[in-house]
Amino acid sequence: MKKRVAIFLSGGGSNMRALVEDMTGDHPARPCVIVSNVADAGGIAWAQERGIPTEVIDHKPFKGDRAAFEAELTARLMPHAPDMICLAGFMRKLTGEFTDAWAGRMINIHPSLLPRYKGLHTHARALEAGDDVHGCTVHEVTAALDDGPLLGQATVPILPGDTPDVLAARVLVQEHRLYPAVLRRFAGGDRSFLMLKS
Ligand code: GRF
Numbered sequence: 001m002k003k004r005v006a007i008f009l010s011g012g013g014s015n016m017r018a019l020v021e022d023m024t025g026d027h028p029a030r031p032c033v034i035v036s037n038v039a040d041a042g043g044i045a046w047a048q049e050r051g052i053p054t055e056v057i058d059h060k061p062f063k064g065d066r067a068a069f070e071a072e073l074t075a076r077l078m079p080h081a082p083d084m085i086c087l088a089g090f091m092r093k094l095t096g097e098f099t100d101a102w103a104g105r106m107i108n109i110h111p112s113l114l115p116r117y118k119g120l121h122t123h124a125r126a127l128e129a130g131d132d133v134h135g136c137t138v139h140e141v142t143a144a145l146d147d148g149p150l151l152g153q154a155t156v157p158i159l160p161g162d163t164p165d166v167l168a169a170r171v172l173v174q175e176h177r178l179y180p181a182v183l184r185r186f187a188g189g190d191r192s193f194l195m196l197k198s
Contacts (some may be wrong), residue, residue, distance in 0.1 A: 004029070006077055007020070007034050008090035013042055014043075014172065015089055018176040019031070035055045035056070038056075044086075055076040055080075055185075084107070084187070086107055087108040088179070093145065107186060108138070109175055112135070113133070114146060114153075135155035138151045151186060153193075154174035154198060155198065174198060179193075
């Protein structure tokens with residue numbers, strides 16, 4: 001039985017596309033639904049063109065009531081019978097109730113070498129700190145933001161003259177390698193740490 005994967009996003013969805021494109025053949029998982037809190041997220045149109053079910057739940061009418069938003073999210077998610085969730089640029093904080101419900105079955109990609117630079121503006125912060133190495137991390141999701149057991153990392157060099165955008169683009173290339181590689185292992189039952197060499 002293939003694992004059924006729900007992918008949550010808020011934007012362009014390039015990580016979602018990398019995950020979906022890898023879920024073919026002998027891969028132990030298949031996408032079952034793409035969920036967005038932003039109606040015009042680029043990834044939603046891409047998924048619809050490929051006949052992948054989509055659900056859009058705009059968070060704005062919930063006016064910050066995270067529990068009510070998540071109740072609707074769950075109501076729209078469960079008919080797709082997901083076994084696990086991949087967060088792929090999903091820009092809403094999830095409550096402990098939601099993360100507990102999916103403990104051990106929800107993973108996220110974050111554009112830094114965790115535990116460094118949790119939260120936003122990771123590329124600018126790495127540059128400001130004068131780091132010479134940066135990268136991305138896939139981890140299990142727990143109630144604390146950008147925390148939880150690490151499943152894999154990929155590094156990139158920081159080069160003279162880098163701006164946050166240039167560095168973000170270099171990291172994103174590695175995100176597209178790392179996330180599919182980790183999902184393939186995780187869905188197959190392997191939670192050991194993967195260090196991807198560039
Ligand atoms: C990625 O850098 C991801 O790590 C971060 O947001 C970005 C999403 O990009 N959380 P995309 O929507 O997958 O293109």
